[in-house]
Amino acid sequence: MVAAARLDETAAIRAVLDEVPDPEIPAISVVELGIVRAVEPGRVVITPTYTGCPAAQVIERDIRDALDTAGYRHVRIETALSPAWTTDWISAEGRAKLRAYGIAPPTRAAVECPQCGSADTEEISRFGSTPCKSLWRCRACAEPFDLFKCH
Amino acid sequence: MASLPPIDLPSNATGSGAFDTPALEEGPALFEYLLRLGDDSLILGQRLGEWCGHAPSVEVDLSLANMALDLIGQATHFLNQAGEVEGKGRDGDSLAFRRDVLDFRNCWLVEQPNGDFARTMARQFLFSTWQKLLFRRLTGSKEETIAAVAEKAVKEVTYHQELASEWVIRLGDGTEESRRRIEDGLAWNWRFVPELFEMDDLAAFMAERGIGADLAALRPDYEAQVAAVLAEATLQPPPDQRPILGGRRGHHSEHLGHLLAVMQFLPRTYPDAKW
Numbered sequence: 001m002v003a004a005a006r007l008d009e010t011a012a013i014r015a016v017l018d019e020v021p022d023p024e025i026p027a028i029s030v031v032e033l034g035i036v037r038a039v040e041p042g043r044v045v046i047t048p049t050y051t052g053c054p055a056a057q058v059i060e061r062d063i064r065d066a067l068d069t070a071g072y073r074h075v076r077i078e079t080a081l082s083p084a085w086t087t088d089w090i091s092a093e094g095r096a097k098l099r100a101y102g103i104a105p106p107t108r109a110a111v112e113c114p115q116c117g118s119a120d121t122e123e124i125s126r127f128g129s130t131p132c133k134s135l136w137r138c139r140a141c142a143e144p145f146d147l148f149k150c151h
Numbered sequence: 152m153a154s155l156p157p158i159d160l161p162s163n164a165t166g167s168g169a170f171d172t173p174a175l176e177e178g179p180a181l182f183e184y185l186l187r188l189g190d191d192s193l194i195l196g197q198r199l200g201e202w203c204g205h206a207p208s209v210e211v212d213l214s215l216a217n218m219a220l221d222l223i224g225q226a227t228h229f230l231n232q233a234g235e236v237e238g239k240g241r242d243g244d245s246l247a248f249r250r251d252v253l254d255f256r257n258c259w260l261v262e263q264p265n266g267d268f269a270r271t272m273a274r275q276f277l278f279s280t281w282q283k284l285l286f287r288r289l290t291g292s293k294e295e296t297i298a299a300v301a302e303k304a305v306k307e308v309t310y311h312q313e314l315a316s317e318w319v320i321r322l323g324d325g326t327e328e329s330r331r332r333i334e335d336g337l338a339w340n341w342r343f344v345p346e347l348f349e350m351d352d353l354a355a356f357m358a359e360r361g362i363g364a365d366l367a368a369l370r371p372d373y374e375a376q377v378a379a380v381l382a383e384a385t386l387q388p389p390p391d392q393r394p395i396l397g398g399r400r401g402h403h404s405e406h407l408g409h410l411l412a413v414m415q416f417l418p419r420t421y422p423d424a425k426w
Contacts, residue, residue: 052224125210
């Protein structure tokens with residue numbers, strides 16, 4: 001009975017977190033971004049994407065608000081730096097949503113244009129609109145786009 | 152000659168005189184070491200932030216501001232931990248905004264004025280090449296926060312080093328003017344490089360305990376990497392100059408005070424302001 005209740009709470013907290021969007025890329029949730037590292041009864045562990053990510057504090061506040069609203073005021077949010085976040089932790093759904101949103105997901109292979117799918121692309125700038133993205137251009141459809149950098 | 156009577160030392164007298172170097176203790180030494188790491192990142196982050204809105208193109212503007220963000224993020228973690236270790240109720244913000252210039256422990260290289268874009272990139276190239284080697288070493292630190300921040304930041308600093316190296320190459324192998332400017336930029340910053348590898352008592356003390364890095368051991372890799380980029384940029388390394396040391400002990404160029412005046416003005420004028 002107690003074990004079941006603990007399981008319920010963990011699942012319920014997960015469901016709340018699934019609905020918290022990333023403030024910079026609202027198309028994906030903090031869970032899909034891979035920054036939620038652990039969910040336990042009474043405790044959520046998150047990790048920042050980049051050391052200097054200006055959204056880190058906003059993310060923690062958004063999670064706090066969502067938990068409070070759902071009645072989980074007692075749940076602590078802890079931040080762990082290690083192991084360091086990597087783009088490998090972005091889920092498959094998260095990657096698909098990034099592409100649909102116009103951002104090429106991180107890849108170690110050829111970068112594909114999120115608009116037309118062509119791999120005939122080139123980097124314009126190593127840094128894009130945020131620290132986690134670089135600026136690319138598609139030679140096929142001539143559209144510029146953001147690439148979520150491998151990290 | 153009659154011998155002098157023995158001096159009665161009061162029971163609370165210290166074992167060392169005013170001009171002796173006091174023995175190092177682990178807590179205060181770790182505090183100082185964290186300040187060195189944090190202040191390097193903080194001051195260079197502030198310097199790069201000065202470019203915001205002034206860079207030659209919007210892409211460059213973004214890249215400089217983004218590097219500044221990474222560096223200020225590192226500084227936040229290191230200085231918060233320094234405050235914890237010190238145990239006097241100071242956090243990263245109070246260490247950043249309410250310390251005076253003589254209490255800063257950053258190296259001279261990071262406080263140097265931006266100059267033109269080439270000089271800024273020369274400084275970044277010389278610093279990030281070093282910081283990457285340092286952080287790679289510090290991922291094995293016995294101090295958990297240092298190891299965790301280093302593990303996380305080494306990926307970001309790798310990017311800084313690549314970006315700065317590419318600019319050094321492009322400017323060096325570019326036009327006559329870009330070449331002249333990057334040569335001047337490297338020559339300006341060159342005298343501050345030896346300080347990066349200085350192993351004073353505190354650095355040695357931290358390295359012996361497995362907390363800090365043996366800086367001297369990083370030097371061969373550093374020199375090889377710098378030489379490789381300069382060769383690709385078709386540039387000659389500047390002649391060695393008399394090294395300038397002292398930042399780690401609070402001796403700074405006049406530039407740092409001016410930087411702090413801008414950086415600290417608001418929190419000092421309106422303490423605890425929130426926005």
